Amino acid sequence: MPSKKEILAFIASHGGDVGKRDIARAFGLSAPQKVELKAMLRELADEGTVDRRQRKLHVPGSLPGVVLADITGRDSDGELVATPVEWDSEEHGEAPRIIVRIPRTNGRRPAKTPAPGLADRVLLRIVEGSPELGNIYAGRIIKVLEKARKQTLGIFHSHLEGGGRIVPIDKKAAGRELMVPPGAEGGASDGDLVSVELLRQRVFGLPMARVKEKLGSLKHEKAVSLIALHAHSIPHVFPEAVVKEAEAARHATLKGREDWRQLPLITIDPPDAKDHDDAVHAAMDSDPANPDGFIVTVAIADVAAYVRPGSALDREALLRGNSVYFPDRVVPMLPERISNDLCSLRPEEDRPAMAVRMVIGADGRKRRHSFHRIMMRSAARLAYAQAQDAIEGRTDDTTGPLLESVLKPLYAAYAAVKRARDQREPLELNLPERKIVLTPEGTVDRVTVPLRLDAHRLIEEFMILANVATAEMLEEKRSPLIYRVHDAPSLEKLSALRDFLKTIDIALPRTDAVRPAHFNRILHQVETSDLEPLVNQVILRSQCQAEYVSENYGHFGLNLRRYAHFTSPIRRYADLVAHRALIRALGLGTDGLPEETTPAMLGEVAAAISVTERRAMAAERETVDRLIAHHLADQVGATFNGRISGATKAGLFISLDDTGADGFIPAATLGADYFHFDEARQALIGSRSGEMHRIGDRVEVKLIEAAPVAGALRFELLSEGTRLKGAQRRSARPAGRPKAGRSPGPGRNKVGRKK
Missing domain, CATH: 2.40.50.140 (Nucleic acid-binding proteins)
Incomplete structure (x- = not known):
């Protein structure tokens, strides 16, 4: 029988992709030993030493099976060494070292194996290692995401005699200035934000660089979003081949499509939206077998018609993974010719779409669905507030003619769907989102909290229905797909949350099967009280992060067993993959998922786009922080x-x-x-x-x-x-800390540091 230490080492070495059966097989356990193993794993979980994720196990502080890493150097044997990009040093200590293994055949590197180098960012599959064994792992290259960055951003400070120095904006590079020799200023003035390129380095002295591009003053907010783009290596300039391919695209025809142009589908979006990739329609179901039921249609822009697998557009979309939204600009996943023109569901213009028609019962539950490749013509483009005003009796020239025939059926269908949603009880956190409003000059004007309207909820619930239908259809057709998943909170986080709630006299039930409803009951207890923001924040922090995977383990937050993104292929690569999978599975064209696509291949795509999603979120958050800091700098x-x-x-x-x-x-x-x-x-x-x-x-x-x-x-x-x-x-009072009445000691301040 293996020891707990041996079991932990085995789980960590497999990055969480291991279950009880795998452990039993690896150690050759007999039937009685398997019973003992089950008890031992339960003890490890109760101690918080092991996280359970469905039937898989993971050791906190170890690396997952697939990890994003930067190649930072070479070891004594000349092998490349990498460190994970995302690692909490405060919680888990020093980041582990990953030896990068490059497969070789007859002494030569296979042509399909990427050739990484120092400072490259790569996606690795962990094949060996454990935090118990010196915190050293071995990883195999899945993909080189970006080559070494030879340029950086910084603030240029000029010297009277010519040249100057660069103070990098990257926090990690603080204190490591770059020297700009005379003649390499690139027209930059003192205080300019510049892009610089490293030159051949000297043995002694500051590293040398030349100014490659002057980006302007930091007082301009556009420079602030440029900082985030650089800091997170987000591609924001389309290669020439991608632009040419986009410009050469022509409007899709009716061939191979159903003609739905007479159906009054409408788009409902934020007032400043530039691309419109989803349209909706609802009508009462005339089938006597479904009394008081509805037919809800969700039509999504057919991006797959223009972005073919393996094309330049496709490769760039996968590299970007998603669009990134800043207050002053959008960095799109696809060029504007595709996102804002050919695929945007503009009113009164023919557009190709993928549509799902769903039969909804009076109880709001989906009874059946079907997918169609169509040609549509949007009847109107509405803003959320505009649709809400109309349903509340304040119509305008656009919404007036649509009120009875289009808007009221949509809201009636939503009322039914909401009943089913309330019974399902997804997690209901109250976390208002703020929006920065800029002046025409690009500076911060104000920060607002947009009202949450039924129009928002209507679109949200119809999109969730369409996403569920997508996952169900692809599972039914046994097609590989990318799931959107959200794991239940770990035992460790639940224990910490339970301890916190106890301090405010709120109990979280001790159960192995925690549900969103458990959290919702707590949230309802503190609703409208001073504790509401506190409890919402703490429950949010107890949750896992949603991600993309090729093997399903459900969506805890939405309380759904299966879920896949389908409704935003203009701005998310995962949705484009879902469209292609449907096209192939249902025989809707020749531009679907390639026949050779396997779940393992989609697993690597899912890992890559999960990384780009987190990258975008960090860049957006940091840009908002910089904009606000600019706004408050004079206060x-x-x-x-x-x-x-x-x-x-x-x-x-x-x-x-x-x-x-x-x-x-x-x-x-x-x-x-x-x-x-x-x-x-x-x-x-x-x-x-x-x-x-x-x-x-x-x-x-x-x-x-x-x-x-x-x-x-x-x-x-x-x-x-x-x-x-x-x-x-x-x-x-913690053990070992000063008791009441004992001062921190002479010459020290309140945290025990010398003054």
Whole structure:
């Protein structure tokens, strides 16, 4: 019988792609030993040493089966060494080293195997390794995502005698300036944001560089989004071959399609949307077998008609993975000729589409569905507020003629679908999204929180229905597909959440089968109370991150057993893959998924686009942070109201009410006390005073420093915290920390550091 340590090493070496049967087979266990193994795995899970993801196991702090990594050097044997791009050093310690293995045949590298180099970013499949064995892994190259970046962005500072120096904007490069020799300034002026190219380096002295492109002043918000594009290596200029292919595309014809141009489909989008890839229609079902039921149709732009597998457009779309949305610009997955013209479902223009027609019962449940390749003509383009105004009696010239025949049936169908949704009970977090509104000059005008309307929910629910129908159809046809999945919270996160909720007298049931309904009941308890923002944030942080995979394990947040993205092929590559899979599975054309496509191949695509999705989210978030920091840079010394949005042993994170701006308060500035982090309460607590600052607390802060380039704000806390008393203080005091009445010691401040 293997030991726990041996089992952990085996699970970690397989990156989580292992189950109980795999362990039993690997160690040759007998039937009685399998029973013992089951008990041992349950103990490891209860201890939080192992995460369960459906029937798969994963060791926290180990690498997954597929990982995004940067090649950082070579070992003593000359082998390439990589480190994971996403790694939480505070939680899991030093990042592991991955030895990059390149298969060789007869001493030569196979032609299909990519040739990575230093500083390349690659997608690796982990084949060996364990955190127990020196934290060293071995990985096989799946794909070289980008070659080494030989240029960087920075602020140019000129010298009187010519030339100058570059201060990189990358936080990781802080303090490592570059020297620009005379004649290599590229027309840059002092203080300009520039793109630079590294030159041949000298043995001694600062690295040399020349200015490749002057991008303008950082006071212009466009430069701020450029920083994010560079920092995350997001492709934003289409290669010439891609542009030529897009410009050469011609409108699809009716051949091989059903003519649905008389069906009054409409698009409902944000008012500033440039591309419209989904249209909807609903009507009462005339079938006597479905009394009070509906026929709901969702039509999606037929991107597969223009972007063929293996083409230049397809390769670039896969590289980008998705569109990226900044306040001042959009970096599209596809060129505008495709996204804003040929595939955009414009009113009164013929457009090819993939449509799903769904029969909905009076109870809101989908009874059956069918997919069609059609030619459609949108009857109208509406904004969310415009559709909502019409249904509430405020029609205009566009919505007036559509009210009875189009809009009212849509809302009636949504009312039925909502009943089924409420019974399904998906996770219902209340997290308002903020939107930055820019002035015509490109500076921040204001930050708004758009109203959440029934028009938004209507489109959202119809899209979810279409996505479920897609997964069901492809499973029925035994076609490989990419699922959109969301795992249940890990036992470790559930335990931490349970401990936190206990501090505010809320109980989370102890069960192995936690459901979204459990969280919803807690959210309803705190609705409209001061605890509502706090509890929503903490429950959000307990959730896993959604991702794309080729093997289904369900969508916890939506409480669905199967789910695939189908409704946005203009801006998501996963949806384009789903369209191609449907075309092949249903015999709707010759431009479907290639016959040789396997689940393993789609698994690698899913891993790559999961990475690009996280990359886009980080770039969008950092750009908003930089824009807000620019906006507040001239308000240093001003006071603001906000909430504590996070707490760590280093300090407090603050989110301002008006702008949603995020900033930091170092623990060293909280007061004359020793403040320690209480994980259960998610708070910093003074050991002598018992003063507590906890996530969700309302606070008043003063802006002390704004760093626009880094998107960082530093605050000073003006509010007092909650005072713990008696047993509360004793339970909050960590072992080995100063007790009440004991000062931190002479010459030291409240966090124990020397003054």
